[in-house]
Amino acid sequence: MELQNLVDGRWADGKGEEFTSTNPSRPSDVVAVGALAGPAEVDEAVAAARRAQPDWARTPHHERAAILSRAAALIDASADAWGHELAAEEGKTRAEGVGEAQRAAQILRYYAAEADHETGQLYASPRRGEQILVTRRALGVVGIITPFNFPIAIPAWKIAPALSYGNAVVWKPASIVPLLAMRFAQALHDAGVPPGVVNMVVADGPTGGHLVDHPGIHAVSFTGSTAVGQAIAASCAARGVPVQAEMGGKNPAIVLDDADLDLAVDQVLLGAYRATGQKCTATSRLILQDGIAEPFLAAFARRASELVVGDAVAPGVQMGPLVSAAARDEVQRGIDTAVRQGARVLAGGSPYGGALADGWFVPPTVLDLPSTTLDVWRDELFGPVVGVVRARTAAEAFALANDSAFGLSASVFTTDLGRALESVDALDVGQLHVNSESAGADPHVPFGGAKRSGYGPKEQGRAARDFYTHTTTVYLRG
Numbered sequence: 001m002e003l004q005n006l007v008d009g010r011w012a013d014g015k016g017e018e019f020t021s022t023n024p025s026r027p028s029d030v031v032a033v034g035a036l037a038g039p040a041e042v043d044e045a046v047a048a049a050r051r052a053q054p055d056w057a058r059t060p061h062h063e064r065a066a067i068l069s070r071a072a073a074l075i076d077a078s079a080d081a082w083g084h085e086l087a088a089e090e091g092k093t094r095a096e097g098v099g100e101a102q103r104a105a106q107i108l109r110y111y112a113a114e115a116d117h118e119t120g121q122l123y124a125s126p127r128r129g130e131q132i133l134v135t136r137r138a139l140g141v142v143g144i145i146t147p148f149n150f151p152i153a154i155p156a157w158k159i160a161p162a163l164s165y166g167n168a169v170v171w172k173p174a175s176i177v178p179l180l181a182m183r184f185a186q187a188l189h190d191a192g193v194p195p196g197v198v199n200m201v202v203a204d205g206p207t208g209g210h211l212v213d214h215p216g217i218h219a220v221s222f223t224g225s226t227a228v229g230q231a232i233a234a235s236c237a238a239r240g241v242p243v244q245a246e247m248g249g250k251n252p253a254i255v256l257d258d259a260d261l262d263l264a265v266d267q268v269l270l271g272a273y274r275a276t277g278q279k280c281t282a283t284s285r286l287i288l289q290d291g292i293a294e295p296f297l298a299a300f301a302r303r304a305s306e307l308v309v310g311d312a313v314a315p316g317v318q319m320g321p322l323v324s325a326a327a328r329d330e331v332q333r334g335i336d337t338a339v340r341q342g343a344r345v346l347a348g349g350s351p352y353g354g355a356l357a358d359g360w361f362v363p364p365t366v367l368d369l370p371s372t373t374l375d376v377w378r379d380e381l382f383g384p385v386v387g388v389v390r391a392r393t394a395a396e397a398f399a400l401a402n403d404s405a406f407g408l409s410a411s412v413f414t415t416d417l418g419r420a421l422e423s424v425d426a427l428d429v430g431q432l433h434v435n436s437e438s439a440g441a442d443p444h445v446p447f448g449g450a451k452r453s454g455y456g457p458k459e460q461g462r463a464a465r466d467f468y469t470h471t472t473t474v475y476l477r478g
């Protein structure tokens with residue numbers, strides 16, 4: 001597949017450095033080749049977006065919605081093929097890839113349906129002969145920067161609301177997995193998004209910085225690492241531009257003495273190892289109450305070791321590789337450091353030999369931690385690694401869960417409604433799952449993190465409308 005950028009409604013080769021994307025299951029297989037875009041193409045894209053945006057904002061909401069619905073249908077029709085490509089380029093399994101493509105279509109449909117919701121409010125006035133209206137308008141041109149781990153769903157949940165509320169976008173996807181970005185841009189283009197309303201430039205991080213600092217950009221939405229997100233937030237603050245940054249996580253799963261253990265084992269496995277642990281919402285800390293710790297761990301470590309790891313597109317595979325050699329090396333280094341610091345390996349832990357040694361595979365790993373002083377308790381590894389500690393009481397378990405600079409997501413497993421409600425009060429996180437895995441985000445409800453996991457307004461649902469529009473309060477007298 002040849003890499004191209006979409007600028008002002010035209011597909012064009014990049015003018016920057018040559019780039020090759022490869023299959024992390026079989027790194028000698030090339031998935032896409034081409035040249036990256038550079039700052040000049042970002043400038044062209046921003047100029048095109050600025051020209052196109054006013055008319056797009058004036059286009060009746062229902063016409064914008066019809067385009068999003070058509071794009072959703074195009075994605076659904078290609079979900080099998082694109083899901084396969086996603087798995088071959090990013091490393092999640094084929095089933096997860098197809099599911100992600102379908103999720104992108106579902107998100108587009110949700111924001112298409114937003115056309116049927118009210119777009120403002122009418123208030124009574126304290127003065128005779130006056131009404132007060134609150135209307136909404138688009139921000140203008142939004143810079144969108146997305147990570148590798150959800151190459152179509154995350155772009156969908158940023159770009160669909162931006163478009164639905166009348167903005168134009170300049171989007172820089174993660175350069176390591178450009179293929180699904182091209183597919184998504186293609187679906188929007190083929191569905192009839194006017195030239196310049198959606199521009200996609202496959203570029204490196206520094207060129208992303210050029211986009212963030214561009215004076216023609218009116219807001220920025222970012223998902224990725226905490227370091228980059230905080231730097232972007234700082235530059236946006238310096239320019240006075242709205243920003244939302246969705247960043248890392250170190251998400252706990254708490255299993256209390258009264259939990260349904262079979263359910264908890266199943267769900268924690270999903271949270272920890274689906275997408276090879278490469279989700280900001282993945283479970284990476286496991287807090288077990290003493291009474292169930294040993295039976296839970298015995299079952300969990302056995303099930304983790306039994307997961308079928310292999311080529312992401314092969315039938316029956318339950319976990320694929322990490323996205324890159326660098327990611328594989330970093331996660332393996334994190335495991336080795338944990339072991340040096342005293343962690344006991346209950347599953348995985350060592351690099352694969354044999355056929356899997358050629359791909360970027362790390363085994364599903366369970367580490368029993370002697371204390372919370374180990375680096376693996378604090379630092380996000382972004383891989384299939386879970387560190388386990390024990391707690392005497394539910395209160396102690398909740399305190400351990402809050403012992404993190406991050407606050408994205410958490411799971412609590414209990415059959416006691418009172419304890420479930422206590423956890424709602426106790427845990428400082430953006431998403432709390434009671435009796436389900438820590439990952440997952442529905443399009444109609446807010447998504448985002450507390451503490452270092454998130455900065456600025458949340459994403460999705462009504463929260464997206466608040467980010468992608470601003471209000472005008474109209475004091476109206478006849």
Ligand SMILES: NC(=O)C1=CN([C@@H]2O[C@H](COP(=O)(O)OP(=O)(O)OC[C@H]3O[C@@H](n4cnc5c(N)ncnc54)[C@H](OP(=O)(O)O)[C@@H]3O)[C@@H](O)[C@H]2O)C=CC1
Pocket residue numbers: 145146147148149172173174175176203204205206207208209210212223224225226228229231232246247248249279280380381382
């Ligand atoms: N919270 C989350 O959802 C996610 C968190 N992460 C965390 O981030 C780590 C690294 O993953 P990665 O995807 O590389 O995350 P990064 O934060 O490095 O990248 C995310 C996006 O930002 C771009 N970018 C990088 N540097 C800059 C910059 N200076 N200015 C503007 N844009 C920039 C990247 O471009 P390019 O790809 O071209 O470098 C990519 O499009 C993971 O190990 C994980 O800890 C990662 C993905 C998702």
Ligand SMILES: O=C(O)CCC(=O)C(=O)O
Pocket residue numbers: 147149150154223278279280281438439440441
């Ligand atoms: O849990 C999910 O489905 C979303 C996760 C996410 O946003 C991420 O990993 O970047």
